[in-house]
Amino acid sequence: MPASAPPLRGPRRATRGFSLVELLVAMAMFLIVAGAAFSLFNSHVQMVTRQQTLSGVNIGLRNAMSQLELDLSGAGQNLLAGDVTSGQSFSLGVIINNNVPGVAPACAPNTANWSYPTQSACFDSLTVINLKPCTLAGGTYAPVLVIDDPGNAQESLSTSSIMWGDDPNNPDNVATLTNDVSCFKSGDELLVVQIPNNGQQQAPCDNGPFNYCIAVVTLTQDAQVSGAKIQLQHNPTGASSDPLGIVYSPAGTLNFKNALASGFTNGAYIIDLGSGANAVTYAVQANPANPSDPQLMRCTGAVCNGTNGQVLTDQVIGFKVGAALWDNAKSTDLASYFYDATLYCNGGIQVSGTYVDCTATPPAAYDPYNYTLVRSIRISMIGRTPPNADMTLAKFKNGFDGGPYLVQQGAIVVDLRNLSNADSTN
Numbered sequence: 360m361p362a363s364a365p366p367l368r369g370p371r372r373a374t375r376g377f378s379l380v381e382l383l384v385a386m387a388m389f390l391i392v393a394g395a396a397f398s399l400f401n402s403h404v405q406m407v408t409r410q411q412t413l414s415g416v417n418i419g420l421r422n423a424m425s426q427l428e429l430d431l432s433g434a435g436q437n438l439l440a441g442d443v444t445s446g447q448s449f450s451l452g453v454i455i456n457n458n459v460p461g462v463a464p465a466c467a468p469n470t471a472n473w474s475y476p477t478q479s480a481c482f483d484s485l486t487v488i489n490l491k492p493c494t495l496a497g498g499t500y501a502p503v504l505v506i507d508d509p510g511n512a513q514e515s516l517s518t519s520s521i522m523w524g525d526d527p528n529n530p531d532n533v534a535t536l537t538n539d540v541s542c543f544k545s546g547d548e549l550l551v552v553q554i555p556n557n558g559q560q561q562a563p564c565d566n567g568p569f570n571y572c573i574a575v576v577t578l579t580q581d582a583q584v585s586g587a588k589i590q591l592q593h594n595p596t597g598a599s600s601d602p603l604g605i606v607y608s609p610a611g612t613l614n615f616k617n618a619l620a621s622g623f624t625n626g627a628y629i630i631d632l633g634s635g636a637n638a639v640t641y642a643v644q645a646n647p648a649n650p651s652d653p654q655l656m657r658c659t660g661a662v663c664n665g666t667n668g669q670v671l672t673d674q675v676i677g678f679k680v681g682a683a684l685w686d687n688a689k690s691t692d693l694a695s696y697f698y699d700a701t702l703y704c705n706g707g708i709q710v711s712g713t714y715v716d717c718t719a720t721p722p723a724a725y726d727p728y729n730y731t732l733v734r735s736i737r738i739s740m741i742g743r744t745p746p747n748a749d750m751t752l753a754k755f756k757n758g759f760d761g762g763p764y765l766v767q768q769g770a771i772v773v774d775l776r777n778l779s780n781a782d783s784t785n
Contacts, residue, residue, distance in 0.1 A: 419672030491633030677741030
């Protein structure tokens with residue numbers, strides 16, 4: 360039996376498998392591709408993170424603006440609507456505190472932690488005032504009264520501490536007056552308005568003739584019926600009588616040219632604004648838990664004290680309020696808004712028998728802090744992403760204040776005009 364032939368083997372190949380060089384090249388290519396992929400992924404993660412953070416800022420601004428619109432849309436109500444006999448109209452719905460810093464560095468952020476000096480004159484604020492809610496007299500709000508002094512033709516609110524009132528819809532009716540006094544309580548701020556009557560074109564105020572005269576007092580006792588009139592005991596006109604800041608500044612300065620301390624004639628209107636609890640104030644306050652977080656607050660009352668409000672949005676670094684005034688339009692929409700209440704102008708004011716030209720620079724006379732002129736409000740807000748929260752922005756400087764964060768701006772315009780108000784009498 361022949362022996363088996365040995366198996367045939369192919370020639371040994373020197374290039375069998377991968378060489379070390381090929382392996383190194385493959386690994387290098389893999390690392391380059393993987394590195395590029397991870398770098399792209401990382402950049403997209405950073406981009407998405409920034410977009411999400413900036414979207415949060417945008418949502419916060421939009422929510423705050425929506426709440427502002429809701430509160431401001433009803434601020435143009437006719438405060439004299441309760442007097443159904445005269446058909447008069449008068450609106451005063453918003454008090455704007457424009458803080459105009461004298462030196463720009465005073466409002467610069469602290470670059471150590473990027474906190475803003477919210478307590479300085481860097482942010483505006485506004486207060487929406489309303490009639491005092493009261494259903495005890497048969498309506499929704501406290502009734503509108505008129506001055507009716509049984510012994511005098513005029514009332515002096517600066518020297519007298521008692522004002523006599525009556526119900527214009529049902530005068531001298533003791534039953535009606537008894538219901539009315541249930542709404543007028545100690546601590547209520549009363550707005551007294553003198554409107555021209557008996558054919559007058561303007562009312563004589565302390566500083567000259569105006570379309571109306573105005574004063575405020577605060578009740579020191581609950582109102583009571585005396586005879587066939589309502590007795591209203593109050594502090595004489597002064598800063599202490601104006602917690603809402605309608606006529607007087609926080610420093611006690613009389614700001615209203617239309618002010619009248621004495622000489623209110625019978626028939627002048629008495630409007631109950633309450634103790635301020637039904638007012639709503641918007642202001643920027645520092646977060647007590649984080650000094651780098653300026654918060655926009657919505658507060659109950661005429662001031663924000665940190666305990667009477669709710670946070671609308673965080674990281675607000677800009678809040679400015681401009682007012683478009685009655686009969687004071689400029690050449691452009693933006694130019695028509697006044698961001699300094701001391702520069703309000705009223706074409707209804709007369710100087711030496713001539714009406715003021717508000718288009719002149721400067722006009723012959725200003726009408727500072729006359730918030731009854733306000734017809735619409737433009738609110739500009741600037742929000743930011745939390746500072747130092749995104750390390751990828753450590754060397755980034757935004758174009759607004761140079762901080763290492765992204766900023767977002769928003770603005771709204773709210774029309775306060777109420778179709779029930781006649782501008783000819785306002």
